[in-house]
Amino acid sequence: MPLTSLSAARQAALEAIAPAAPEPVPLLDAHGRFLATDVRASRSLPGCDNSAMDGWAVRAEETRGANRDSPTRLRVIDTIYAGALPARALQPGEAARIFTGAPIPSGADAVVRQEAARASDDGLTVDLFITVPPGHDIRRTGEEVRAGAPLFREGQCVNASVLGVLASQGETTVRVRPAPRVAVLATGDELVRPGEPALAHQVYESNLVLVAALAREAGAHVLHMSRARDDEDALREALTELAPRVDVLITTGGASVGDKDHVKRVLTALGARFFVDGVALKPGKPVAVARLGDTAIVVLPGNPGAATVAFDQLARPLLLKHQGVLETRRRVRARLSEPRHKQAGLTYLITATLEHGDEGLRAWLRPQGAGQILQNVQADGWAVLPPGRADFNENDLVEVELFDRPHHHAADSAPDTAP
Numbered sequence: 001m002p003l004t005s006l007s008a009a010r011q012a013a014l015e016a017i018a019p020a021a022p023e024p025v026p027l028l029d030a031h032g033r034f035l036a037t038d039v040r041a042s043r044s045l046p047g048c049d050n051s052a053m054d055g056w057a058v059r060a061e062e063t064r065g066a067n068r069d070s071p072t073r074l075r076v077i078d079t080i081y082a083g084a085l086p087a088r089a090l091q092p093g094e095a096a097r098i099f100t101g102a103p104i105p106s107g108a109d110a111v112v113r114q115e116a117a118r119a120s121d122d123g124l125t126v127d128l129f130i131t132v133p134p135g136h137d138i139r140r141t142g143e144e145v146r147a148g149a150p151l152f153r154e155g156q157c158v159n160a161s162v163l164g165v166l167a168s169q170g171e172t173t174v175r176v177r178p179a180p181r182v183a184v185l186a187t188g189d190e191l192v193r194p195g196e197p198a199l200a201h202q203v204y205e206s207n208l209v210l211v212a213a214l215a216r217e218a219g220a221h222v223l224h225m226s227r228a229r230d231d232e233d234a235l236r237e238a239l240t241e242l243a244p245r246v247d248v249l250i251t252t253g254g255a256s257v258g259d260k261d262h263v264k265r266v267l268t269a270l271g272a273r274f275f276v277d278g279v280a281l282k283p284g285k286p287v288a289v290a291r292l293g294d295t296a297i298v299v300l301p302g303n304p305g306a307a308t309v310a311f312d313q314l315a316r317p318l319l320l321k322h323q324g325v326l327e328t329r330r331r332v333r334a335r336l337s338e339p340r341h342k343q344a345g346l347t348y349l350i351t352a353t354l355e356h357g358d359e360g361l362r363a364w365l366r367p368q369g370a371g372q373i374l375q376n377v378q379a380d381g382w383a384v385l386p387p388g389r390a391d392f393n394e395n396d397l398v399e400v401e402l403f404d405r406p407h408h409h410a411a412d413s414a415p416d417t418a419p
């Protein structure tokens with residue numbers, strides 16, 4: 001049977017999870033989550049015409065021709081601070097002292113900043129040294145947004161600016177879907193806990209922290225990080241204990257076909273339903289996605305490089321869907337810096353850095369190896385070597401999927417409650 005293509009696997013994996021029910025949370029607690037509703041402005045910004053400068057509220061026409069040699073002199077009738085209301089409207093020949101953010105009195109239609117004016121010692125008059133047009137240094141009601149206008153779409157990532165705008169609307173809470181609760185289970189008899197002595201044939205267990213951090217980057221709360229031996233009983237015990245406690249359980253290792261690769265077998269025996277079992281992807285081919293009870297399970301290969309790619313392509317979308325969104329990465333076309341040979345049937349995702357050259361973007365490929373992750377430390381994205389082809393030459397154009405600034409939109413099927 002041919003392996004599932006990467007795109008089909010991504011679709012199928014998403015079936016293993018549904019968006020969580022949204023809930024209102026205090027603004028700062030929503031930081032990094034995604035809006036579960038469209039948001040409209042309840043209030044115009046600014047809420048009233050106000051001064052952009054510390055200075056003088058005036059009638060613009062009365063400044064016509066004013067300059068240093070021939071100032072306009074006006075009577076000062078009021079002082080207006082931000083948060084206060086003007087005492088009365090301006091009449092011809094009058095000015096009001098005004099400060100940044102204070103409401104413009106009716107009758108005034110411009111502000112002269114204080115650097116271009118001088119008040120008399122007794123404060124009763126002010127001389128203006130510049131000519132200003134109507135509207136000068138006034139921030140108009142609704143200039144940034146009008147009450148009733150759309151502000152944000154469902155699925156928008158709640159970043160610092162979104163939080164600032166919501167607070168400026170008087171909101172204290174916002175509706176988002178909760179973080180998925182995650183457990184990570186590393187399997188393998190060769191693994192030694194960092195901090196303990198390890199012989200050359202043993203391997204320091206590094207996937208727990210790697211996968212937990214990747215899960216956090218995808219918005220998850222990692223509640224458990226456990227290890228199990230390559231033994232069916234130990235695995236069954238760990239899986240049955242962890243699964244009911246979390247929304248998503250991610251295992252690493254024991255995913256392939258070796259004598260001690262028990263994870264999929266034990267899951268099947270426990271009654272898990274598989275949505276993905278092996279993908280035409282390298283690295284990451286043995287990855288599987290299943291559901292056990294109410295918990296989505298992602299079985300990652302043990303090789304750290306393969307686990308990273310498989311997590312990125314299947315576990316990350318699943319964690320984001322729980323939060324109500326689908327992610328689209330930006331793609332650019334770049335020329336390969338070197339030739340590559342691959343298995344024709346598989347999609348290869350190769351860590352790449354981009355550089356601007358004479359002929360556009362150049363993708364520098366990192367050495368390919370399922371165990372390697374050092375090359376991922378600083379990378380711009382995955383160079384995508386698609387299936388249907390085995391040989392790629394230097395300078396061939398390929399797509400590079402960029403890690404930076406992905407776009408999020410509401411998962412269409414997102415119901416208001418979880419199933």
Ligand SMILES: Nc1nc2c(c(=O)[nH]1)N[C@H]1C(S)=C(S)[C@@H](COP(=O)(O)OP(=O)(O)OC[C@H]3O[C@@H](n4cnc5c(N)ncnc54)[C@H](O)[C@@H]3O)O[C@H]1N2
Binds near residue numbers: 188205306370
């Ligand atoms: N005959 C075949 N052999 C293999 C196939 C295949 O199709 N036929 N697939 C290969 C592919 S592709 C991959 S990827 C690996 C992944 O297999 P497993 O998921 O079973 O991984 P392990 O055998 O348990 O470990 C692989 C490798 O990674 C190291 N490892 C595992 N866990 C950790 C950890 N938590 N921290 C650090 N390093 C870890 C482990 O020591 C091994 O070196 O299978 C191929 N084989």
Ligand code: MOO
Binds near residue numbers: 306
């Ligand atoms: O997942 Mo394996 O990385 O294809 O070697």
